[in-house]
Amino acid sequence: MNEKKPSGARSVLVVDNDKLAVKMLNTILSEQGFEVTCVYSGLEALRLLTDTTFDLVFLDLVMPRIGGDRICRYITQSPRHAHTKVFIVSAAALEGRKKIAKLKPFACIAKAPYDIMRKNILEALETLNGELPDSMTMFAKGVQPHSVVQELLFSQRHFETILSSMAEAVFELDTNGIITYVNEAARQLLGKQEWELIGEKFNAGFCQNNAAQISDTLEDIIQTEETRSNELCLHIQEREFSLAFRNVVRDGEMIGTTVVVNDVTEKKLLEQERCLRERLAGVIEMASSAAHELNQPLTVISGHAQLLLQQCADDEALERRARIIYEQVERLARLTKQFSGIASYKTKDFGDNLKIIDLERSSKTKNE
Amino acid sequence: MNLTQLGESLGLDKNEYIEMIDLFFESGDADLKKLNAAVAAGDAARAYEASHSLKGSSGSLGLTLIYELAVRIDDRVRVGNLDGVAAMIKDLSKEYEKLVVAANDFNK
Secondary structure, three states: OOOOOOOOOOEEEEEOOOHHHHHHHHHHHHHOOOEEEEEOOHHHHHHHHOOOOOOEEEEEOOOOOOOHHHHHHHHHHOHHHOOOEEEEEEOOOOOOHHHHHHOOOOEEEEOOOHHHHHHHHHHHHHHHHOOOOOOOEEEOOOOOOOHHHHHHHHHHHHHHHHHHHOOOEEEEEOOOOEEEEEOHHHHHHHOOOHHHHOOOEHHHHHOHHHHHHHHHHHHHHHOOOOOOEEEEEEEEOOEEEEEEEEEEEEOOEEEEEEEEEEEOHHHHHHHHHHHHHHHHHHHHHHHHHHHHHHHHHHHHHHHHHHHHHHHOOOOHHHHHHHHHHHHHHHHHHHHHHHHHOEOOOOEEEOOOOOEEEOHHHHEOOOOO | OOHHHHHHHOOOOHHHHHHHHHHHHHHHHHHHHHHHHHHHHOOHHHHHHHHHHHHHHHHHOOOHHHHHHHHHHHHHHHOOOOOOHHHHHHHHHHHHHHHHHHHHHHHO
């Protein structure tokens, strides 16, 4: 573990995909004597935060792939970053106030023209010297809320609500197979917190035993330039999962993969039951028609055997043979009755791993 | 266009301000290109992405004329209306070009 310690000036991490915004924050924070590290994506930030801690982190809220909300949750929920103060810097600070407060950052600063934003940042930094507030403080002096941003936030929340209410586990991966998004069902499926999953390799984070299989599927799907899907079935701890992979192409550029994971154990069991029912229906149908076809000749044989018995009553040897014929025909008749009474599909061992239908247990007509 | 004065009005020295203007050009060039292409293709949603980005970055640096034109375009394309947007983009491009010239003069 290469843990970086603040040396002299307090360390600050600035995360924003907008280079201009990063430059502005860097200028303001450097002039205040902070040691500033800048990264330009949520993923870069996560990689850095896995082995480095900072005193302060300035986070843009809206970034492609991994937004500031996820990084904020990662920092505030991760024990190793317990001392870190997160400052959300957002163009939607006023409009998204409630949502941002739920992320539990130290403060939220509205993006604004440089001079206004600088004043708000300095004011926010000043609060670090006094008694620390229990909840998020908003710094947005000189900034007006925008109805447009409200609309955008509403739309974003709408999709988040849909994704979080899905029964299927949804993962988003970048082109290297790194997890950049998980929904609620995905967190429950793996029994982990969001901050433990984001930034992890999907194949390792999901299931070590199937890592190679998942890697091959991901590699295959990422290498194609067109949108395509791929499926994988995995057995994990006596349950069966279906993984549907689909690559994501935006503006002609491959940006990653979505993986939708379904627990198909119950579905497979139902499928097996359905097969069994179909098999049973076939057996019953066959048994009934065989019984029906056999019944007529058996009745004829039985009748003739009875006549024969009467006609050879004086010849003991002949009479014995006619009786055997009669008794065996009667036995066959009882068996055909049992065939026509088959209502379930029970089998019994017949040696050499063979199974045959157990007539006694399968038929509702008992052989008396 | 006096970039030194603009920078000072924001509390930035001229070198810091020109560095930021250069970064503005990095995204601004791409945004303008995207905006033109989107309007030509009748893609208001994509045009909105570009105008929104231009609006934010120009506003941050106090580039009022570019900002105001970007706001006008933004208001229109956001609701899917591309009428007259091509002409607005021409005006915006002219102001943008003036800024490029001013930045070049500044760097000389």
